[in-house]
Amino acid sequence: xxxxxxxxxxxxxxxxxxxxxxxxxxxxxxxxxxxxxxxxxxxxxxxxxxxxxxxxxxxxxxxxxxxxxxxxxxxxxxxxxxxxxxxxxxxxxxxxx
Numbered sequence: 001x002x003x004x005x006x007x008x009x010x011x012x013x014x015x016x017x018x019x020x021x022x023x024x025x026x027x028x029x030x031x032x033x034x035x036x037x038x039x040x041x042x043x044x045x046x047x048x049x050x051x052x053x054x055x056x057x058x059x060x061x062x063x064x065x066x067x068x069x070x071x072x073x074x075x076x077x078x079x080x081x082x083x084x085x086x087x088x089x090x091x092x093x094x095x096x097x
Contacts, residue, residue: 004037009045013038015060016045023055023063027081053084067091 032050046056065084078084
C-alpha cells in the first residue's frame with residue numbers, strides 16, 4: 001500500500017480520512033488497498049482499491065464510491081459500495097465483451 005500526499009493532513013482532510021476508513025471497514029475490508037492519499041486538485045482524500053473502486057471524501061463530506069472506465073476516462077460517482085460494484089461489473093462487461 002502506498003501513501004500519497006498525506007504528510008500533514010488538515011482538519012477536513014483528517015475528517016474525510018475518518019469517513020473513508022469507516023466506509024472501507026464497513027463495506028470491503030477484505031479487499032486489497034493500492035493507495036491511500038490526498039488529491040490536491042480535487043480536494044479528495046481517498047482509498048484506491050486494487051480492483052478498481054475508490055472510496056473518497058472531499059472536505060470531510062460523505063463518501064463517494066468512484067469507478068473509472070479506463071477505456072473512456074469517465075468517472076462514475078456512486079452512493080453505495082454495492083452500486084459501485086455493479087457499475088464496475090457493467091464497465092468490465094462492456095469493455096471485455
